[in-house]
Amino acid sequence: MDDLNELATLLAKPEPATEAIARSRGRLQDRMRGRTARRRTGWLVPSLALAAAAVVTVLATGVIAPAGTPASGKDVLLMAAASAERTPEGAGRYWHVTREYRDADIPSRESWTTRDGRRWSRGRPDAPAGVVVPDPNPLRLKGAEVSIEELEGLPTEPAALVARIAALPGLARDMTSSEQRGDPLFSLVALISELPAPPEVRSAAFRALAATPGVENAGEVEDGQELRFPNPDGGPEIRTVVDPASARVIRTNYLYGGDGGVAWGPSFVWVTAGWTDQPPR
Structure with missing residues (x-):
């Protein structure tokens, strides 16, 4: 199973024996979607905010990273790839x-x-x-x-x-x-x-970009x-x-x-x- 499918599986179907990890994963997904209770007035937010929210980060390889580990550039691009694959194309002239x-x-x-x-x-x-x-x-x-x-x-x-x-x-x-x-x-x-x-x-393009050396x-x-x-x-x-x-x-x-x-x-x-x-x- 490739990186994207492993990540999509972990995001979509949490393991029943690890409720705490699933809850943490959900909070991470919410943060990545921008579902916060407070609207930010500026662009930049201290990087500690994402790290604090990510009690557990599910890496693209399927490995559970320790608390405080922010998503890497590769992780973000693979998450976007999984989202792109699940998002309807839309319609219009x-x-x-x-x-x-x-x-x-x-x-x-x-x-x-x-x-x-x-x-x-x-x-x-x-x-x-x-x-x-x-x-x-x-x-x-x-x-x-x-x-x-x-x-x-x-x-x-x-x-x-x-x-x-x-x-x-x-x-x-x-x-x-x-x-x-x-x-x-x-x-x-x-x-x-x-x-x-x-x-x-689009999903393939995100996955290809995730393999770009030096992406952060x-x-x-x-x-x-x-x-x-x-x-x-x-x-x-x-x-x-x-x-x-x-x-x-x-x-x-x-x-x-x-x-x-x-x-x-x-x-x-x-x-x-x-x-x-x-x-x-």
């Missing part, structure tokens, strides 16, 4: 993505994409402010156009997904140096953030866990806030987006993505 730059004087950006590839956007630099306009830019992976049908056909096992990403031709002028070397990190981030990948593919959990923040990845191109580290319960990227400081655009800055970019029947407006 449009794949709707919003980027918000809350700490900078930069307008938010939205896009709507239909399953046949038609797109509209608001907030493009070459368009009137606040106006929705047709957008000729397609969805992209490794800089090259990708259809929703192709995304739905991606492998659902992490090793196979990484191999498929490496085999994609890409578009060299729009790829990072690491992508040109075959590193899948930015493509995997795009699959869990802005691209309309189905749940099983910086601790609990507002709405999720802040994960940090070494930048494969040698730049500033990649900081991404993931909600492991909903398997969603909440915000990131480096977004190699599904429309081919790169967003990076010292502060975060807030991301929301999902299917909707609300038309562009």
Whole structure:
């Protein structure tokens, strides 16, 4: 049984002879989902809060960690993978993505994409402010156009997904140096953030990211866990806030987006993505 299935089994079916561990596991899950009685006003919470809540941490390997051990970056990503696999894809006519730059004087950006590839956007630099306009830019992976049908056909096992990403031709002028070397990190981030990948593919992407050398959990923040990845191109580290319960990227400081655009800055970019029947407006 692989790491994800062991973790999902432990989270979903506690052993009857260990009620105390099950209660502690439940409290950990609640904390990871953000179900606290008090709404936090700031992003950062002392890391001791998560450690104190995690009386017992169930690690991805199925080992029970001692009291006070916070979830690792790998653990958080595997929890998100388990959540992604159990979460329905959702329905709607449009794949709707919003980027918000809350700490900078930069307008938010939205896009709507239909399953046949038609797109509209608001907030493009070459368009009137606040106006929705047709957008000729397609969805992209490794800089090259990708259809929703192709995304739905991606492998659902992490090793196979990484191999498929490496085999994609890409578009060299729009790829990072690491992508040109075959590193899948930015493509995997795009699959869990802005691209309309189905749940099983998102789960595989989370599992592949869990195997990234050097990934760390910086601790609990507002709405999720802040994960940090070494930048494969040698730049500033990649900081991404993931909600492991909903398997969603909440915000990131480096977004190699599904429309081919790169967003990076010292502060975060807030991301929301999902299917909707609300038309562009």
